[in-house]
Amino acid sequence: MKLTVVILNYNVRYFLEQCIQSVQSAIKNIDAEIIVIDNDSKDDSCEMMKSKFPQIQLIENRENVGFSKANNQAVKVAKGEYVCILNPDTAVAEDAFLNSLKYAESLEKMGALGVYLMDGTGNYLPESKRNIPTPAISLLKLLGRVKSYYANHLGDKEKGEVEVLVGAYMLLKRSVYNEVSGFDEDYFMYGEDIDLSYKILNAGYKNHYLGSLNVLHYKGESTQKNAKYYERFYGAMQIFYKKHFKPNPILNFAVNAGVFIMKKLRHTSEGKNQAMISTEQAYVFTENFSLFKKISEKIEIPVKNVSKSMLEDQIIKNAMLIFDVDYMPYSQIFSVMDQLKNKNNQFRIRPKNCNFILGSDTSDEKGHVMVF
Known part of the structure; x- marks a missing residue:
């Protein structure tokens, strides 16, 4: 088997469902498996998995054992030559794993591979590529001087060697993962991806960043800065x-x-200085009239059903854009989000055949789910 995608979940049922759907589309032409491990979620994540994805291996922990231990559990039973550690609050483009594997196999002494991560507003997440956070660099970051913390020698859309990658999307050979003993279980949450990146470098491998490949990471669902x-x-x-x-x-x-x-x-x-996006119009990109009607009944602002051609005719501002994945693939959705970011827009996605839309308007607050 070529690839195992490991998804660790904790109380993000709707985001997990979208993540799995996007992964399934992206592994259609790859000999691959998905393993979901749940850290004692109190929502209906596991019930959803058993109902909607019974063919996917689900590991249910009876307590929250943390990020490192849970991922190590999953990798122990993985069969893929490569493993991809993936956050549940992500969505991947249809060609994400094909392009990741193709690039990884072109490199010598490849350690881990990271990609361009964007948040729910379409903006780049700079932690996609970082430098080793020495105590001095971390102190400077605390004081607001972040330049040395991030790997700015590479442009966001470029590719090349970096020191530290983020665990939201990290692809590497399972043999390398095992050689460095995986994630250090002394870490419960945070820092384990930095430690793994550092161990990989010390083992003589090189970590790489592929900026041409976009992955959506809502981030606020799993990382609230309190x-x-x-x-x-x-x-x-x-x-x-x-x-x-x-x-x-x-x-x-x-x-x-x-x-x-x-x-x-x-x-x-807390509770202050949070930028609130105020939208005047909602545009639903779909050919499903029934879906459009259901969404229209749930949203208070004016709602209009539109086609992809609208994106060629005008620049959209002050709007909520709702994408139906049955009509528009993730790769195109990500491109539109990148194109229309920082124009006071909100972005929502309806995964295939689902009765909800979801999104996030900041990088450090909980996301939004609307069920209809």
């Missing part, structure tokens, strides 16, 4: 420093002080 986030993220960084760097009490104190300040600032600013 006080607990800062505590867990920089707690993970401290584990990373202890494992891979010489002790530096001064920098450790500075990082701890920075975490304390950021948590306080975040607490006082």
Whole structure:
């Protein structure tokens, strides 16, 4: 078998359903399998899996064992030559895995491969490619100086070697994953992708970034930047420093002080300064009149049924764009989102044959699901 796609889920039932549907479309011409592992979700994620995807292997944990341990569980039973670690709050284009595998197999000493991640607003997520976060670099990031944290030697749409990739989409040979012992289980959540990237480099492999391949990562569904986030993220960084760097009490104190300040600032600013997108018109890209009618009954602003040709005629602003995947493939949806980002637009997707639309308007808040 060529590929195993591992999806770790925790309480994101609707986003998981979209993710699986997009993956199924992307592995049609590949000898591949999907493994979903659930960390004791309290929503109906597992019931949905058994009902809608009974052919997919589902591992149900009876407790939340964290990101590292759960992914390691899944990889242990994987059969693919390659594994792709994939977040449940993602959607992939129809050619994502074909192009990833083709590029990976063209490289020597390939470690892990990452791609261009966009959020629900169509904007690039800079954590798609990063540098090794030394204590000094992490402290600068805390203080708002992020230039050295991200791998800016490569353009967002370029390809080449980078040091650190993000675990939302990480493709590598299963043999390499096992050689470096997978994700370090001392990390519960956050930092484990940095650690794995670093271990891969130390094992003599090269990590690569492929900027021509877009993956949608809502991010806010799994990463809300509240006080607990800062505590867990920089707690993970401290584990990373202890494992891979010489002790530096001064920098450790500075990082701890920075975490304390950021948590306080975040607490006082929660609920403030969140950019709210106000839209005047909704456009539904579909040929399904029944679907259009159902959506129209749920949305308060004026709703219009349109075709793809509209995108050639005008630049859309101040609108909600609702894409029916039965009418428009993910690859085209991602292209439209990129084209119309930063124009006060909202983007929603209706996965194939589903009774809901979903999206996200910020990178660090919960997404939106509308069931009809």
